Amino acid sequence: MPQRTMAVALNGSKREVAVADHTLLSEMIRGLGLLGTKVSCDMQVCGACTVLLDGRPVSSCTTLAIEAEGRSVDTIEGLADGPRLHPLQTAFLEKAAFQCGFCTPGMIMAAKALLAERPSPDEAAVKHWMDGNICRCTGYETIVEAVLDAARATRP
Amino acid sequence: MLRRFELHRATSVDEAIALRRDLGDGAAVYAGGTEILMTMKMGIARWPHLIDVKPIPELHGITVSGGMLRIGAAVAHWDLERDPAVARAIPAFAELERNVANVRVRAAGTLGGNLAFAEPHADPPAFLIALDARVVLSGSEGTRRLAVSDLITGMYTTTLGADEILVSIEIPIPAADARAAYVKFQILERPSVGVAIAGTVRDGRFRGAPAVVVGAVDEVPRRVPTAALDGARADDAAAADALAEAARGAVDPVADLAGAADYKRHLVGVFAKRALAALVAEAA
Incomplete structure (x- = not known):
């Protein structure tokens, strides 16, 4: 199978990755052993596979890996600084904003993109941004609260 | 999982037209991928070749001149919902774009792709038709302008020619009142x-x-x-x-x-x- 080798900044570290034209970004990421990115609906509806491509949230299940050429890809594995969790991770834990956890990496990556653009979103802005991330366990109240908590915690 | 295909990155309108002419029915035009990759994943259609039109400079940019808002066909919904020129010229269109699908589809999906795919369950076409917007199409016969209402003729069906590329969308800016x-x-x-x-x-x-x-x-x-x-x-x-x-x-x-x-x-x-x-x- 023809492969292209491309440069990607994956969670902040530059690396060369070999992909075929038809390789999906989710396949590339999980193929590299980063299993935090989950594939659920596989049709860009549920948000479980959300990763950041140059800071923008995308459905890695419906994005070609080759789109990452020369760009940055951020996954849930890149958030914690060693044992120190990212404020979003801490907030999700403190609010118990997950149950089975399958949607959580996508939720947190989507929320990370929101806070990067709007460090102080109101509740309506969080709901609007996150309405494409589906959770089937907890309901959404604690998730929205966790994002708002993380925003407060990271505000200078 | 996608079946195997070859991706061709077109860097000019002429190159994209030539690729469409040479590859014929075996190729589909690819931009944001939010529609076409879904179609391929579901096995509804199969193309051995995809022509990526995103690298073409003419398919990018948002400009206002002569009472017209011009949007490159490969501009993503994400950019339209944030662009100050769009918000100033036609605020209702910025609002529409802010509510297309979900944030990830907006980050990747393009306005040109939305029109060319002609999925009936879409937001922009009705609005663009109400504002008498038109599309700019380029093919080996040259460039033509077509009303959006004459582009979309059925479900997933357009009058886009076999070797044509959708280059831009032109929306007349409504009068001041x-x-x-x-x-x-x-x-x-x-x-x-x-x-x-x-x-x-x-x-x-x-x-x-x-x-x-x-x-x-x-x-x-x-x-x-x-x-x-x-x-x-x-x-x-x-x-x-x-x-x-x-x-x-x-x-x-x-x-x-x-x-x-x-x-x-x-x-x-x-x-x-x-x-x-x-x-x-x-x-x-």
Whole structure:
């Protein structure tokens, strides 16, 4: 199978990755052993596979890996600084904003993109941004609260 | 999982046209991928070649000149919802873009792709038709301009030629006292019904007949006859009821997972009145 080798900044570290034209970004990421990115609906509806491509949230299940050429890809594995969790991770834990956890990496990556653009979103802005991330366990109240908590915690 | 294909990155309009000519039916044009990759994943269609048009500079950029908002075909919804020029020129369009699908689809999906794919459950087509927007198409025969209403001719069907590329979208900016609005009903990421309206309300009356277009329920967006609204009072409940009736009569709803035909026809009447109310509120 023809492969292209491309440069990607994956969670902040530059690396060369070999992909075929038809390789999906989710396949590339999980193929590299980063299993935090989950594939659920596989049709860009549920948000479980959300990763950041140059800071923008995308459905890695419906994005070609080759789109990452020369760009940055951020996954849930890149958030914690060693044992120190990212404020979003801490907030999700403190609010118990997950149950089975399958949607959580996508939720947190989507929320990370929101806070990067709007460090102080109101509740309506969080709901609007996150309405494409589906959770089937907890309901959404604690998730929205966790994002708002993380925003407060990271505000200078 | 996708079946194997070869991706060709076109860097100019001419190169894309040549690739379309050479690869024929074996190739599809690819930009954001939000529609075409889904089609391929579901096994509905298979193309051994994809032509990526995103690297073409002419397919990018948002400019305002001569009363026209020009949008490159490969501009993503994400950029349209954030662009200050769009928000200034046609605020209702920025608002529409802010509510397309979900944040990830907006980050990747393009306006040109949305039109060229001609998925009936889409937001932009009805609005663009209400504003008399047109598309710029380039092919080996040259460049032509076509009204959006003449581009989309059926479900997933357009008049785009076999070697043509959609280069840009041109939207006439409404006159200073004209307003536009788009209202919709949606459960997941696609609209069940959307109604676009553009027109002028002055001194409490409609000046000229507003343009009203219903999207998402029929095979293609449908214009609603509105001549009766010309000169009508903006708060005339009977005029609003007549518009709802005209809107229901203008569509032949397709029954699908978004709703049965009679349910959608009912929604069309409800949302036509809401669109009218939104226009009046904008003009106030």
